[in-house]
Amino acid sequence: MEGKKMISLKEFNTFGVQATTPLFNEVKTSLALQEVIKNKNYDNALIIGGGSNILLLEEFSRPVIKISIPGIRIINESDNMAVVSAGAGVVWHDLVMWCVTNNLGGIENLSLIPGLVGAAPIQNIGAYGVELSDVFFNVVAIHRKTGHSRIFEAEDCAFGYRDSVFKQELKDEYIITTVRLSLTKKNHVLNTSYGNIKESLDEMKVKNPTIDDIAKAVIRIRRSKLPDPKSLGNAGSFFKNPIVTQTETKHLLEQYPNMPYYSIDDTFGKIPAGWLIEQAGFKGAKNGNVGMHTNQALVLVNYGNATGASLWEYAKKVMASVKEKFGIELETEVNIIL
Ligand SMILES: Cc1cc2nc3c(=O)[nH]c(=O)nc-3n(C[C@H](O)[C@H](O)[C@H](O)COP(=O)(O)OP(=O)(O)OC[C@H]3O[C@@H](n4cnc5c(N)ncnc54)[C@H](O)[C@@H]3O)c2cc1C
The missing domain is CATH 3.90.78.10 (UDP-N-acetylenolpyruvoylglucosamine reductase, C-terminal domain)
Structure with a gap:
């Protein structure tokens, strides 16, 4: 996809608005990203994940770097906890499903949030009583000007309500390549108090919910409540x-x-x-x-x-x-x- 002229971004934003870019580069590794940002033409590039939290205005004409870095794996574990590392290009909901399938608890309430893993820390995604910051371990990010890689621990991220340092002081300075989460392997702390989760579990006739049940309940509620960007x-x-x-x-x-x-x-x-x-x-x-x-x-x-x-x-x-x-x-x- 490198270097194509005037590429339409309509499919790359969930509003489905028309905007074009003269330079579009999709990167699948951190190294490829470091190479691309060395190119001065990409100095003011828009970093794009799933495009589900952006509104592109018509006069937009910046280059675009689409982050498609894959991979999910456990990098550390104890009897009770596991640290899961995911590439910034992984679809967020796929990560949630991977964790639920592997009985790793903590992000089941965040099922079906659109977008990619790399954007999740930017606004500290949250839903149904849980925020990313509740399970955050650290992120790896690349400085746009120097190309250097840096680890941000939770205390570096200034997480708040739909907010983080990446939306404030460090806006547009770093590109996130990896997100790591600290999840439970047993004794999961279930959060059923928010929204209609309890009602949904009742309707599903679930008495002692597992993290899989919570994910299913959240998916049910979200499908019934939120408009699907594919159709609207x-x-x-x-x-x-x-x-x-x-x-x-x-x-x-x-x-x-x-x-x-x-x-x-x-x-x-x-x-x-x-x-x-x-x-x-x-x-x-x-x-x-x-x-x-x-x-x-x-x-x-x-x-x-x-x-x-x-x-x-x-x-x-x-x-x-x-x-x-x-x-x-x-x-x-x-x-x-x-
Ligand atoms: C139907 C619907 C429901 C939603 N529900 C929720 C919800 O319940 N809770 C919630 O918190 N959000 C929700 N969102 C918003 C959205 O899903 C999240 O903000 C999501 O994290 C955005 O991910 P994305 O990959 O689409 O980001 P994009 O829209 O591609 O990017 C968002 C911002 O992050 C920057 N960015 C993206 N990737 C990177 C990266 N790797 N490094 C540095 N900067 C980056 C972009 O430049 C941009 O400024 C919803 C959206 C939709 C359409």
């Missing part, structure tokens, strides 16, 4: 759930007593962005080929041949309405790529 262009939750102070929340609750709210600590809490968007009148709303999903107000949707620019315009409209109604600034979870 989207990138999952477009916005983060805003974190607000308890004082702000108190004021809002006086005006909106039914507002859902989750306490984080004595000072902060989270308000579901989907609720704010719904209250602002955007749940299921549409403008041409663009809109917020009928069942999931947080999901921005490309209903047809929408452009990246029109999706972004619509998202900004939603943000402005929420700001006007609630005084809350929504932040995007999806990376807006120029």
